[in-house]
Amino acid sequence: MKFINNKLYISYSELSPEQKSIYRMRIKIFLKKLVYEYNNFEEWFSQLFISDILLKNDREIIICECDYQLAGVAILKNDDIEKKICTLRVAKRFQKQGIGQHLMELSFEWLNDDKPLITIHNSKKHEFNKLFKRYNFELEEKKWGYYRLFRTELVYNGSLPEKNFFFNRMEMIDLEKEIRQFLLSGRDDFKLFIDEWLYRQWLYSQKEINIITGY
DSSP: OOEHHHHEEEEGGHHHHHHHHHHHHHHHHHTEEEETTTTTTHHHTTTSSSSSSBBBBTTEEEEEETTTTTEEEEEEEEEESSSEEEEEEEEEGGSSSSSSHHHHHHHHHHTTTTTOOEEGGGGHHHHHHHHHHHHOOOEEEETTTTTSOOEEEESSSSSSOOOOSSGGGGOOHHHHHHHHHHHHHOOOOHHHHHHHHHHHHHHHHHOOOHHHHHH
């Protein structure tokens, strides 16, 4: 627990059981908009814990609090495979106050690494650009459709493992052709059109799997 510039920085693992119960819910609410950026975010969040309140041993959450409000959160992972800042968010009203910098440096301390793996949604690049330049983070990969369809994830200081599922083939889609087909169809619900196309792709992938496995 540290006070920096009149803001309180807390490590979740150091909280009492009663505090953990309260802060877990507060953190989940604070990060609720991430469901629009990442599929299965709520499921991923629940898997950070081994019980209702206890984090896994290789996880930590650093919280910034200001005037009894959550101002920022960093979720960290440190295992035999990777040292990673999984999530770093600062509430809009508290941005440009150095909170991201302090969360980053406290993350470095816990991870014992000043160049941990971190990925961000492409739309957030402008928000993190100054911070990443400060610590000389290097863009290593661009992963299209990795966490969410039609979205690009930017990978710094490392690489993400390949995903063995049929959406990886989406990188080869000729989107211009798909849009042209949609326009020629005379339909007006593009989302439904794409959903139907994805379902056909999924059926095709299952057929291929059955052929390969014999099931």
